[in-house]
């Protein structure tokens with residue numbers, strides 16, 4: 001069978017674009033706990049870590065690297081330019097519908113107080129910065 005070069009190139013382009021669209025945003029960047037840099041956390045972030053571990057880690061994983069029930073928060077799509085602190089307060093208060101991943105919806109975590117979410121955010125942002133995840137303007 002003979003392939004037309006132009007078709008092969010076109011197919012390559014389509015498959016490549018689809019691959020980028022599907023996987024560039026949704027592949028965890030850290031597969032193991034040990035892949036992640038753990039910085040010296042501020043006192044507030046240390047408190048946030050405890051609250052995170054008892055309320056969020058069962059889905060978002062130890063050190064927020066993700067689990068089979070939820071996405072990593074130490075991930076470029078959760079940089080503050082794409083997911084501001086507001087999205088954390090909102091997700092905890094109202095839950096969030098599945099949209100970036102395929103883990104299903106996040107149920108609201110109403111037992112977690114707003115002031116505790118502030119500490120969790122401190123923790124996540126410090127972990128993000130230590131792993132090169134910094135503010136990037138969101139373009140769509």
Ligand code: HEC
Nearest residue numbers: 055056059070087088091096098099100101103104106109
């Ligand atoms: C039962 C599992 C589960 C628990 C517990 C959970 N989450 Fe989530 N969370 C998810 C899933 C799944 C998503 C991804 C939804 C999507 O984008 O597809 C998510 C998404 C998020 C997002 C992104 C929201 C957005 O706007 O896209 C934030 C922020 C977040 N979670 C924070 C937290 C915090 C903080 C806690 C603890 C107080 C927590 N989650 C507890 C499952 C969970």
